[in-house]
Amino acid sequence: MPRILAPLLSAATYARWLHLVIGLVFVGVVLMVYPGIEGWSRGELLARAVPVDAALLGLAALVPAMRRAEGVQARLLLVPDRERDIAVEPSRGWADRRRTAAWLVGRVLLGGLVGWASVLVPAAAFDLVARPEQAVFGLRPGGTGGAGGPGWAPLLAPVLLFALGWLVVWAGRLQLAMAVRLLGPSPAERLAAAELRAERLLERNLLARELHDSIGHALTVTVLQAGAAREVDDPVFAAEALEVIEETGRRAMDDLERTLALLRDPGDQGDHGRGEDARERPGIDRLPALFETAGAAGSPVDARVDVPAGALPGVLSREGYRIVQEGVTNALKYAPGEPISVRIAVRDGSLELRCANALRPNAARAHGGAPARSGGSPRRGGKGLRGIRERAVLLGGEAAAGAESGEWVLTVRVPLRLGG
Structure with missing residues (x-):
C-alpha cells in the first residue's frame, strides 16, 4: 500500500502535473484565437487546432533560445534525478531544432490530454456524488437503471480520482523521459x-x-x-x-x-x-x-x-x-x-x-x-x-x-x- 500511495503524495508528481497542464493552457489560447470555441464540435476543434499548434511550435523551435528555456523549465518542474540529463544550452544546429520541435509537440499533446482529464474527471466525480442518478449509465430517478441502482454510484468517485492520480504519475514520468531524450545533451555535446x-x-x-x-x-x-x-x-x-x-x-x-x-x-x-x-x-x-x-x-x-x-x-x-x-x-x-x-x-x-x-x-x-x-x-x-x-x-x-x-x-x- 505505501508503494501505491507514495507517488500520489510526492511533491514531484504535482510539479510535473503543473508542467503538463501548461500544455493545455497553450492549446486553449490557440483555440480562442483560431478557430474559436463557439459553434464547433469537440472533434472539429481538435482537427483544426492540432495542425495550427504543430505549426506554431515548429516555428518556435527555430529560435535557439527556446531549447534553453524549455530545458530550464523542465529542470524546475519535472524534477529529474540528475539535472545534467536535461541540457540548458541553446540550439546549436538543425538537429537540436528538430529535437526541440519534437519535444514541444509531444509536450503539448501529452499535456493537453492530461489537462482535459484533469478537468473532466473531477467534474465526473462530483456528479457521481452530487447527482448519481444522472451520472451513471443514464440512470433516472427511481433507480430504473438496473442492478445496483444509483446507490453505489458515489463509490466510483474515489476510483476515478485515484485513476487520475496515477495517470498524472505515469504522464509525468513519460514527460521526463521525453525531456531527457529530446532536451538532453546531443551526441556532439556529450562528446565535448x-x-x-x-x-x-x-x-x-x-x-x-x-x-x-x-x-x-x-x-x-x-x-x-x-x-x-x-x-x-x-x-x-x-x-x-x-x-x-x-x-x-x-x-x-x-x-x-x-x-x-x-x-x-x-x-x-x-x-x-x-x-x-x-x-x-x-x-x-x-x-x-x-x-x-x-x-x-x-x-x-x-x-x-x-x-x-x-x-x-x-x-x-x-x-x-x-x-x-x-x-x-x-x-x-x-x-x-x-x-x-x-x-x-x-x-x-x-x-x-x-x-x-x-x-x-x-x-x-x-x-x-x-x-x-x-x-x-x-x-x-x-x-x-x-x-x-x-x-x-x-x-x-x-x-x-x-x-x-x-x-x-x-x-x-x-x-x-x-x-x-
Whole structure:
C-alpha cells in the first residue's frame, strides 16, 4: 500500500502535473484565437487546432533560445534525478531544432490530454456524488437503471480520482523521459563533455606526476643527506650536505612554482611576474645538475648521453628528464650508495633511456615487484613506475622495469615523431 500511495503524495508528481497542464493552457489560447470555441464540435476543434499548434511550435523551435528555456523549465518542474540529463544550452544546429520541435509537440499533446482529464474527471466525480442518478449509465430517478441502482454510484468517485492520480504519475514520468531524450545533451555535446572530463583528468594526472617526481626526488635527496650528516662526525661533510640540501630545496621550489603555474590562467603573470617562463620545465640539458645531486647524496652516476643538439622535440626532452629523474630517485631510495648507470641515446628514430643500479637484498620488491611493461599490471608497482609507464604510453612508446643480472634496470623507448 505505501508503494501505491507514495507517488500520489510526492511533491514531484504535482510539479510535473503543473508542467503538463501548461500544455493545455497553450492549446486553449490557440483555440480562442483560431478557430474559436463557439459553434464547433469537440472533434472539429481538435482537427483544426492540432495542425495550427504543430505549426506554431515548429516555428518556435527555430529560435535557439527556446531549447534553453524549455530545458530550464523542465529542470524546475519535472524534477529529474540528475539535472545534467536535461541540457540548458541553446540550439546549436538543425538537429537540436528538430529535437526541440519534437519535444514541444509531444509536450503539448501529452499535456493537453492530461489537462482535459484533469478537468473532466473531477467534474465526473462530483456528479457521481452530487447527482448519481444522472451520472451513471443514464440512470433516472427511481433507480430504473438496473442492478445496483444509483446507490453505489458515489463509490466510483474515489476510483476515478485515484485513476487520475496515477495517470498524472505515469504522464509525468513519460514527460521526463521525453525531456531527457529530446532536451538532453546531443551526441556532439556529450562528446565535448567527455573530452573536457578527459582533459581535466589528464591535467590532474600531470600535476600529480610533476609533484611526485620533483618533490619526491628532492625529499629523497634531503633525507639521505641529512641522515649522512648526522652519522658522519665531520663538519666539512656536514657543510657540504647542507649545501646540497639547500640547492635541492631551491630546485624543488622552482619545480613547485612551475607546477602551480599550470593551475593559473594563461594570462596570469604570477606573484613574481614571470608569466610563461614559470611554465618552462627542465629538459635533457638539466640532467648534469641532477647527476651531481645524486653523486653528492652518495650514489655516483655514470652517465652517457648521446643525443645530438636539437634532435629532441621539447615534450620528449621534458618527459625524458622526468623519467630519468624518477629512475635516479628510485635508485637513491632503494639502493643508497650504489653506483647508478644512465644511458640516453637516439637510435632508429627513437629515444632510448636506460637507468640501472646494483640490487640489494629485497630491493626488487621495494622497487616495485616483478618486471613490468607498459600495459601490464605489476604485482606491487609504485606510483613512480606507474607514472613512467603512463608517460611512455602517452608518447607512443613503452617502458620496462625489473631485475636483470643483479641490477635493477629501467628501460624506456619512445619514438621521436609523436603519434608515429
